[in-house]
Amino acid sequence: MPYVIGADLPDQPAGQRFRALLDRPQILEMPGAHLGIAALLAKRAGFPALYMSGAAMSATMGLPDLGMITVDDVCWYIRQVVRAAGLPVLVDGDTGYGEALNVMHMVRAFEEAGAGAVHLEDQLLPKKCGHLNDKKLADAHDMAAKVAAARKARRHLYIIARTDAAASEGMDGAVARAKLYLEAGADAIFPEALTSREMFAEFARRMPGVKLLANMTEFGRTPFLTAKEFEELGYAMVIWPVSHLRVANRAMEELYATIRETGGTMAALDRMQTRAQLYETIGYHEYEALDASLVKTVVPEGMPQG
Structure with a gap:
């Protein structure tokens, strides 16, 4: 989380x-x-x-x-x-x-x-x-x-x-x-x-x-x-x-080589984190829910009394 x-x-x-x-x-x-x-x-x-x-x-x-x-x-x-x-x-x-x-x-x-x-x-x-x-x-x-x-x-x-x-x-x-x-x-x-x-x-x-x-x-x-x-x-x-940087750098090298050789990223899809997996990792929906809770509209229940 x-x-x-x-x-x-x-x-x-x-x-x-x-x-x-x-x-x-x-x-x-x-x-x-x-x-x-x-x-x-x-x-x-x-x-x-x-x-x-x-x-x-x-x-x-x-x-x-x-x-x-x-x-x-x-x-x-x-x-x-x-x-x-x-x-x-x-x-x-x-x-x-x-x-x-x-x-x-x-x-x-x-x-x-x-x-x-x-x-x-x-x-x-x-x-x-x-x-x-x-x-x-x-x-x-x-x-x-x-x-x-x-x-x-x-x-x-x-x-x-x-x-x-x-x-x-x-x-x-x-x-x-x-x-x-x-x-x-x-x-x-x-x-x-x-x-x-x-x-x-x-x-x-x-x-x-x-x-x-x-x-x-x-x-x-x-x-x-x-x-x-x-x-x-x-x-x-x-x-x-x-270690993490070495692994990431090699992966980026291979990706850029793939794009240059094939004109696209299809051949690299099996090595990618999906959008859903990325959103889960960074807590996208938790942040979205937090934002919604903060900006939720509050409807007045009545007129203020003078």
């Missing part, structure tokens, strides 16, 4: 609802869903929270994931996803869009837009996808200052510190940075681009009692692991950040 305008709003802020999901014994599974329609489809599939990837938002705008989008760009995406599904969302905050004061502005803006959690990374601009080479790391203490700034600015937002250090500083460097970020106020840690099951297991062993986030992206450096496998390795959260 879509989150129809006029429905009861949640009693708790998104950050508190996100934290409550992490208090459950099972791993928190968050598929990428940076568009309102994707959020509705993921909610229908039964996911309790969603992830919003900076790479997916950038690509949707026709831009590479190099830290080029702005806080306002991201807030536009957050608002539509939260409005559509009403679920807590974890948002990719990249490097915080600047230094400490910029991070504080980002935290407040994301909270006001409806986000439940954010992760910050310890790269320098231009930042890169964590699974690419030649990433440039920020000084660990500079990153810790950003985490402290985020903690100071937040009202309820859950703060996850991401470290990309494993590729250049090894496991010891990644663990040392993670501990520093926890001391600065991070609620959880995101070790990015670990390259084997053994690395995931080692990182978790060296971070006892810490909530950890795993990134299960395709075509990267991490081997395919299931949510259950990550849970068994000691991870509390897992994301599939760009």
